[in-house]
Amino acid sequence: MPSIFKQAPDIQPRLAEDVYDQILSAIIDGQFAPGERLIQEKIATQINISRTPVREALLRLEQEGILELSGRKGFVIRQLSDNEVTELYGVREAIEGYAAFIVAGHRNPEKLAAIQAAVEAEYELSDRNLESEFRCNRHIHRTIVEQADNPVLLDFFDSIWGRSVSLWLFAATRTNPSQTDPDVHRQLLKVLQTGSPEEARTAMAGHVRDGLSQHHKNP
Structure with a gap:
């Protein structure tokens, strides 16, 4: 198949990190067909590097639950079962709900400004598609x-969100073009800015549950 990776220079710091980023981007971009094996030798040849950093990157993606072993030297994109999806969303509720509780309790202007900047960036997306909205x-x-x-x-x-890449890829093959409403995150931001810690926790948990409901609506 044609190369989907950029060649790396002969000497480059954090080479495994660069390879990881390239492979992950290729996965999110849908460059690999369902069930297609990722072979370290082929990837190393395309990037023009040794197999070691490629192996490190592939193993990291396996540890994050994005890939799984297929044969002696190959990996495939891991698909999540509906039960695993439900479990992951449950953990997200706990983690992100507690984070919202803390943020609302501190109500630090600089931290709230950082969150607002991230929320407003969603409105500035020039190319709104599944990949850009996921990121x-x-x-x-x-x-x-x-x-x-x-x-x-x-x-x-x-x-958790590493594993959610697999979820997003799975959902991307089954849904129509994204219909994400950026106002949802603005509403969440408002609760973080003005609500009580418990209200913020409840709002975040509800937001996460809405995502799970959307997944179940697109079987």
């Missing part, structure tokens, strides 16, 4: 968790 949505939610200043929450968030 923007993830950025908004991660910013909220980040502003809670709890590294453990952020680690859990990153782990």
Whole structure:
């Protein structure tokens, strides 16, 4: 197949990180067909690097639940069952709801401004599609968790949303063009700015549950 990766220079710091980003972007862009194997030798040849950083990147994606082993040296994109989706959303409710509780309790102007900037960026998307909306949505939610200043929450968030890439890919093959309403995040921001911590937790939990309901509406 034609190369879908950029060649890497001979010397580059954080090479495995760059390879990881390229592979993840290719997955999100839909460059791999369902069930298509990702072979480290082929990817290494396309990027013009050794197999070691490619292997590291593929193993990281496997650890995050995005890929799974297929054969001795290949990986495929992992598909989530409906039960796994429900479990992941339940954990998201707990993590992101608690983060919203903390943020609303502190009501720090700088932290709220960071969240507002992430929310407003959603309105400035020039090319609104599944990929751009997924990235923007993830950025908004991660910013909220980040502003809670709890590294453990952020680690859990990153782990869950890594697995959510698989969910997004699965959903992207089954739904019509995205109908995300940016006003939903503005409403959530308003609760973080003016509501009580418990109101913020409830609003975030409800927002996450709405996402699960949307998934179930698109079987």
